[in-house]
Amino acid sequence: MSGNPGKIITITGPMFSGKTSRLIELMERHILAGRNVTLFKPEIDSRYSENEVVTHKGMKLPAIIAPTDERFGEFLDAHAKNSGILGFDEAQFWKPSARLPQRLEDLANSGRIVYVAALNRDHFGNPFRITADILAISDEIYVLSAVCSKCGNDAIFTQRIINGVPAFGEIIRIGGKDLYEPRCRNCFVWPSTQMRIGDI
Ligand SMILES: [Zn+2]
Known part of the structure; x- marks a missing residue:
């Protein structure tokens, strides 16, 4: 293999920590340098479409x-x-x-620079397994925090809120501020019974 080695740069944190903004900001620098840049988003509601993100600098x-x-x-x-x-x-x-982790590694091995944004934990407080796997193979990691909706400290958890109180259910449920809020370690409410780290 010749040329520059590729790498995997991962941005992780809870919801509302600015992961996508950081991802786009990092990629935007390469657009300014005239490189070909492509961003992939997951098909999460069986739509298929292509679109464009306009960055802060108008790229x-x-x-x-x-x-x-x-x-x-x-x-x-x-x-x-x-x-x-x-x-x-x-x-x-x-x-x-x-x-995906294997594919990311293949891309880096072929000299690509790969940026990944990944949610750290589910609303039970457990790590997303795929995020943990990607972090383990990353060359560089950015850990972002949000601001706790209860006390204003740095938040590393994502709490699901239904009717104003913490709620627990299916792991994947698409929502924004209507369904989730960031919480710090003190303010995060753990489920009373749950599968914890190590059980999964
Ligand atoms: Zn708090």
Whole structure:
């Protein structure tokens, strides 16, 4: 292999910690340098579309909605060919069958610079397994915090709130400020019974 080695740079933290903004900011620098840049977003509600993200500096960043299952490998091969700089937003949504961590490593091994934004924990407080796997193979990691909605300290947890109180249920449920809020370690409410780290 020749040329510069690729690398994997991962941005993690709770919801509302600015992961996507940081991802785009890091990728935008490569657009300014004239590099080909592609951002992938997960297909989380069975839509398929292509669009663009306009960055803070007014750059256009193509954003491609990617399948998150076993179809992902072929899709990635078709769409990543011409970009030396690749981004993956909301990486926690990729399913094990997509083998995303392995794909990221393949891309880095082929000299690509790969940026990944991934939610750290689910609303039970448990790590997302795929995020943990990606962090383990990353060259660089940014850990971001949000601001606790209760006390204003740095927040590293994402609490699901329904009717004003912490609620627990299915792991994946798409929502924004209507359903989730950031909490610090003191203010995060753990479920009374749950599968904890090490049980999964
Ligand atoms: Zn707090």
